[in-house]
Amino acid sequence: MVDVARHAGVSLKTVSRVVNKAPNVQQELVDRVLAAVDELGFRRNQLASALRSGQQTSTVGLLIEEIANPFYATIAQVAAEVAAGFDSLLITASSEEDPVREERLLRDLCARRVDGLLVVPAGYDHSFLRAEVEQGIPVVFLDRPAGGLVADTVLLDNRGGARAGVEHLLGEGHRRIGVLLDSIGVYTMRERLGGAQEALGAAGLPYDSHLVCDGVRDPVTAAQAVAQMLDAPDPPTAFFALNNRITVGVVQELWHRNSTASVVGFDDFELSHLMPLPLTVIAYDTRELARQAAELLFARIAKQNLWPRTVVLPTRLVNRGLR
Amino acid sequence: MVDVARHAGVSLKTVSRVVNKAPNVQQELVDRVLAAVDELGFRRNQLASALRSGQQTSTVGLLIEEIANPFYATIAQVAAEVAAGFDSLLITASSEEDPVREERLLRDLCARRVDGLLVVPAGYDHSFLRAEVEQGIPVVFLDRPAGGLVADTVLLDNRGGARAGVEHLLGEGHRRIGVLLDSIGVYTMRERLGGAQEALGAAGLPYDSHLVCDGVRDPVTAAQAVAQMLDAPDPPTAFFALNNRITVGVVQELWHRNSTASVVGFDDFELSHLMPLPLTVIAYDTRELARQAAELLFARIAKQNLWPRTVVLPTRLVNRGLR
DNA sequence: ACCGACTTCGACAACGTTGTATGGAGTGGG
DNA sequence: CCCACTCCATACAACGTTGTCGAAGTCGGT
Numbered sequence A, B: 001m002v003d004v005a006r007h008a009g010v011s012l013k014t015v016s017r018v019v020n021k022a023p024n025v026q027q028e029l030v031d032r033v034l035a036a037v038d039e040l041g042f043r044r045n046q047l048a049s050a051l052r053s054g055q056q057t058s059t060v061g062l063l064i065e066e067i068a069n070p071f072y073a074t075i076a077q078v079a080a081e082v083a084a085g086f087d088s089l090l091i092t093a094s095s096e097e098d099p100v101r102e103e104r105l106l107r108d109l110c111a112r113r114v115d116g117l118l119v120v121p122a123g124y125d126h127s128f129l130r131a132e133v134e135q136g137i138p139v140v141f142l143d144r145p146a147g148g149l150v151a152d153t154v155l156l157d158n159r160g161g162a163r164a165g166v167e168h169l170l171g172e173g174h175r176r177i178g179v180l181l182d183s184i185g186v187y188t189m190r191e192r193l194g195g196a197q198e199a200l201g202a203a204g205l206p207y208d209s210h211l212v213c214d215g216v217r218d219p220v221t222a223a224q225a226v227a228q229m230l231d232a233p234d235p236p237t238a239f240f241a242l243n244n245r246i247t248v249g250v251v252q253e254l255w256h257r258n259s260t261a262s263v264v265g266f267d268d269f270e271l272s273h274l275m276p277l278p279l280t281v282i283a284y285d286t287r288e289l290a291r292q293a294a295e296l297l298f299a300r301i302a303k304q305n306l307w308p309r310t311v312v313l314p315t316r317l318v319n320r321g322l323r
Numbered sequence C: 001a002c003c004g005a006c007t008t009c010g011a012c013a014a015c016g017t018t019g020t021a022t023g024g025a026g027t028g029g030g
Numbered sequence D: 001c002c003c004a005c006t007c008c009a010t011a012c013a014a015c016g017t018t019g020t021c022g023a024a025g026t027c028g029g030t
Helices: A003-008 A014-020 A027-042 A047-054 A070-085 A099-111 A127-134 A158-173 A187-202 A219-231 A244-257 A286-302 B001-006 B012-019 B025-041 B047-054 B070-085 B099-110 B127-134 B156-169 B188-203 B221-232 B244-257 B286-302
Strands: A057-063 A089-094 A117-119 A139-142 A152-156 A177-180 A239-243 A261-267 A280-283 A310-313 A315-319 B059-064 B091-093 B116-119 B139-142 B150-158 B177-180 B238-241 B262-265 B280-283 B308-312 B316-318
Touching: A003 A014, A003 A027, A014 A027, A047 A070, A047 B047, A057 A070, A057 A099, A057 B012, A057 B244, A070 A089, A070 A286, A070 B070, A070 B091, A089 B070, A089 B099, A089 B280, A099 A117, A099 A127, A117 A286, A139 A286, A139 B012, A152 A158, A158 A177, A158 A187, A158 A239, A158 A261, A158 A280, A158 A315, A177 A219, A177 B047, A219 A244, A239 A244, A286 A310, B012 B025, B012 B177, B059 B070, B070 B091, B070 B286, B091 B099, B099 B116, B099 B127, B116 B221, B116 B286, B127 B139, B127 B286, B139 B286, B150 B156, B156 B188, B156 B238, B156 B262, B177 B188, B177 B221, B188 B316, B221 B238, B221 B244, B221 B262, B238 B244, B238 B308, B244 B262, B286 B308
Parallel strands: A057 A089, A057 A117, A117 A139, A139 A152, A152 A310, A177 A239, A239 A261, A261 A280, B059 B091, B059 B116, B116 B139, B139 B150, B150 B308, B177 B238, B238 B262, B262 B280
Antiparallel strands: A089 B091, A280 A315, B280 B316
């Protein structure tokens, strides 16, 4: 900028005014400065600008589990769209479900002085963020609540969705329903399992541990679990898969066996309507989840110190009955 | 940092040394400083640090079309993984195939002084990046080459893959093969169409414009195009879909009609093996594409001024014959 | 006792930008 | 003709950090 000023024969500050489109600069000087900017290939340094002018890096941090997962990719997409409306960019970081990594990344993002944080929490304790929040970095959690920290949160109605899914199967006459979940350690899985058990309990069906399978992390494990359940005495006649990876594995195994068991899966996914079996899913609007979270974040960035809000978004059952 | 220094009764510079784990500081002072840091909740400001110490923001920019697309999401994931190995984070920006937006975003990323850029180009002309490259920001292009700029590039063998796909259909005895593509304006589509036509030409089949359908942007359009081709006189007996969105639409329409036409699709996708029809695809290693590009970028960041390289990665035909 | 090498720490300037205070030129009213 | 006022441009300091240099202290060897 010094060079530009010299080249245009004006002061440093005048250059600053021109590149920031500030008023009160003669047109002639504006032209001279712009010419110099062009000639020298000058680019304003955002770092220095943000450093000097208090805080506005026009950058928000997004912490998710892994960007390759379509659910998180959609969140990233929408968050970026909303951010673009505020001339902001997104720094996306993946925690890979490791609380230690999560904390390191969040601290790093704060050190970069992002304007705000959008977090799908992996760990249980986020109290370390309190200092940052008090220093003025707004945080919005989505999909799962934070631990040890009162903050804005946008969630799905996991419990209600799961209840609806099980009720659907009960309505079809099923009485033995196999439930498969990723890990009871994950908030969403606990909620969904809770909802499923509420519905089973309300129908007067006793809890049967043989019908619940924890630790199903991928489609292959899901297929094995289904096989094992079907080969056991008094097998289930229907399955409720608590996420879409599990659903895929269940469908694959049932199709492989030509089984006629019914399936309801939590989470819709891109090609669910092309699956070789009739598949009913509990769907929700991932874009809406992300949109609400991102807009809440930017509202907080614009106007601090409002009471934290929690928003719960509905799910809906998509019935793709028999073909 | 000034406050910390005062609080610990040491100089500013000593605090700097401690937080950067520089040598030659008495253990006692280290402890005093760390205590003060803890007590005051001090966080080093990365912006100021990067500003002062020349250039190292530990941030790289990734420009893609849209993060929600699994192809780009995979690229983002791998790029972030590689970046993490260099203690860097990723700023991901979506051009949405708009060259104007692309240029704006790239300039913005440069203004943020990212250490390097990973770009899936949307526009035709990237000469505006030359100034930035000369200023020392390395750029690696992937999936498509840059326009008007010699730079490192990592590509797929689109042409060879398409040739193999068509040869596969020819080998099955098909002589009328419908080819559907997104847009001739996109580099990958041009290459793939070129490869397909090479294979058809080599088999002595004349060019038939009724068998090529441009402008197929989504599965619905693809289904319509397939319907139209099948309803025309002398319909194709096989289809070659030049990307996975098109493939899905083709499969959907053929399945809907109980058609026995063969399909080869460029791009593998997550549930391709569960499609209701036998589906052969031209697959490639997206992770490898991204890995090579990201590693090339960090090599350039570490050691500038090497001659630009172009890497072409192979594709492979995954034959999922009749069921 | 003296020298040189090494260790430890602090004062100061600088990175590239913007906020603040100030000065000088031009305008209009009394 | 002077004063108050607006408009435009400049000089200077400051944001939070790190590089440079030099001062002070320590230690071993002569």
